[in-house]
Amino acid sequence: MKFFIGNFSHEESGFSLVELIVYLAILGILMTAVVITFTQTMRNTAQQSSIAETKIEAGIGLGLLRSDLEHAGFGLPWQFPAVPLPYSEPGPMADAPNDIPRALISEDASASSFNASDYLVIRATNVIRGVSGQKWGYVGRDINRNITIQSMSGDIFLNADNVIVIRPESSPGMLRQLVMNASNYVTKPTAAGMANYAPIATPNDPDGERFLVYGLNDGGGNISRPFNRTDYYINNGNVPTHCAPNTGVLFKATVNQGDNNFNIMPIVDCVADFQIVYYLDNNGDGGWDLRVNANGLNGLSAAEIRDQVKAVRYFILSHEGGLDRTYTYPNPTINVGEVAADGVTLVAGRLFDINATIGGNWANYRWKIESMAITPKNLK
Numbered sequence: 572m573k574f575f576i577g578n579f580s581h582e583e584s585g586f587s588l589v590e591l592i593v594y595l596a597i598l599g600i601l602m603t604a605v606v607i608t609f610t611q612t613m614r615n616t617a618q619q620s621s622i623a624e625t626k627i628e629a630g631i632g633l634g635l636l637r638s639d640l641e642h643a644g645f646g647l648p649w650q651f652p653a654v655p656l657p658y659s660e661p662g663p664m665a666d667a668p669n670d671i672p673r674a675l676i677s678e679d680a681s682a683s684s685f686n687a688s689d690y691l692v693i694r695a696t697n698v699i700r701g702v703s704g705q706k707w708g709y710v711g712r713d714i715n716r717n718i719t720i721q722s723m724s725g726d727i728f729l730n731a732d733n734v735i736v737i738r739p740e741s742s743p744g745m746l747r748q749l750v751m752n753a754s755n756y757v758t759k760p761t762a763a764g765m766a767n768y769a770p771i772a773t774p775n776d777p778d779g780e781r782f783l784v785y786g787l788n789d790g791g792g793n794i795s796r797p798f799n800r801t802d803y804y805i806n807n808g809n810v811p812t813h814c815a816p817n818t819g820v821l822f823k824a825t826v827n828q829g830d831n832n833f834n835i836m837p838i839v840d841c842v843a844d845f846q847i848v849y850y851l852d853n854n855g856d857g858g859w860d861l862r863v864n865a866n867g868l869n870g871l872s873a874a875e876i877r878d879q880v881k882a883v884r885y886f887i888l889s890h891e892g893g894l895d896r897t898y899t900y901p902n903p904t905i906n907v908g909e910v911a912a913d914g915v916t917l918v919a920g921r922l923f924d925i926n927a928t929i930g931g932n933w934a935n936y937r938w939k940i941e942s943m944a945i946t947p948k949n950l951k
Contacts, residue, residue, distance in 0.1 A: 631822075
């Protein structure tokens with residue numbers, strides 16, 4: 572368009588309708604690409620954050636399991652005095668009241684663990700995370716034959732602590748024996764409390780005999796057994812919403828001494844299966860020669876378990892992060908356990924059918940196996 576002002580002419584220019592439509596179309600395509608990229612980036616970031624969070628939480632929880640397996644048998648007596656020793660123990664796989672407590676015992680395909688996974692029991696004085704249960708030391712006598720109590724843990728004994736006393740192995744056949752006063756095996760870590768539990772005075776003091784002292788957590792009540800106990804199993808109560816259907820939570824459950832109730836602590840979320848494998852020395856050569864499932868300790872006494880168990884390996888099947896429809900897990904089954912050298916043949920544990928057990932969108936979860944072999948340090 573041209574028009575004149577005085578002796579000058581002026582021409583207006585602009586965009587035609589077609590040019591505007593093309594421009595808007597290109598802008599729409601670019602914005603769509605930006606939004607898709609941003610959404611995908613945010614989704615990936617959220618998924619990676621969820622995976623990282625899962626790894627951190629699992630690492631902390633599995634640290635407890637590893638520690639408890641390493642300390643299995645810590646503070647357990649290997650022998651009782653001739654007098655009867657009644658004690659009460661709740662829950663599955665409880666030892667008989669007069670039996671020497673077994674440091675480890677477990678059940679395969681347990682009805683007490685979700686998805687018929689394994690149920691593990693660990694006995695030791697320090698498997699409860701209370702202060703008293705982490706304490707240990709010695710009781711002996713000084714040069715004047717007076718009773719002395721020495722703590723070997725980071726925390727010193729308090730007068731209110733409940734403790735048991737064990738006489739160390741002093742000769743063949745004289746095993747770690749629980750020291751008792753009549754029918755009582757619990758006392759206080761004081762000179763008065765130890766009057767009937769400490770070594771007798773000898774001319775060799777202070778280099779005479781010393782007995783071991785272990786603290787017990789009472790849970791606010793009386794002591795019901797000369798050891799503490801913790802259980803590991805899967806439960807499907809209070810499962811986080813991001814977990815796949817038909818998964819549960821691996822729990823650490825410690826038994827109160829006073830009322831025999833269980834204090835439950837979640838260890839790992841989104842767990843589908845939990846398997847225990849034992850490495851046993853059944854020919855007495857000092858090395859393991861047999862791998863068995865959770866039921867492999869059935870029928871073994873406390874002494875046989877101490878002699879034969881060389882290592883314990885756990886296998887935990889869970890998933891990282893939440894549902895991810897852009898991801899597809901390749902196999903509907905997975906070996907949750909020990910496999911042979913061919914990497915395929917299952918030696919101990921079980922073949923877990925993820926498709927049949929989880930169902931639905933099972934393939935849109937990042938399934939993984941957490942596994943570690945631990946050598947218990949307190950069975951000998």
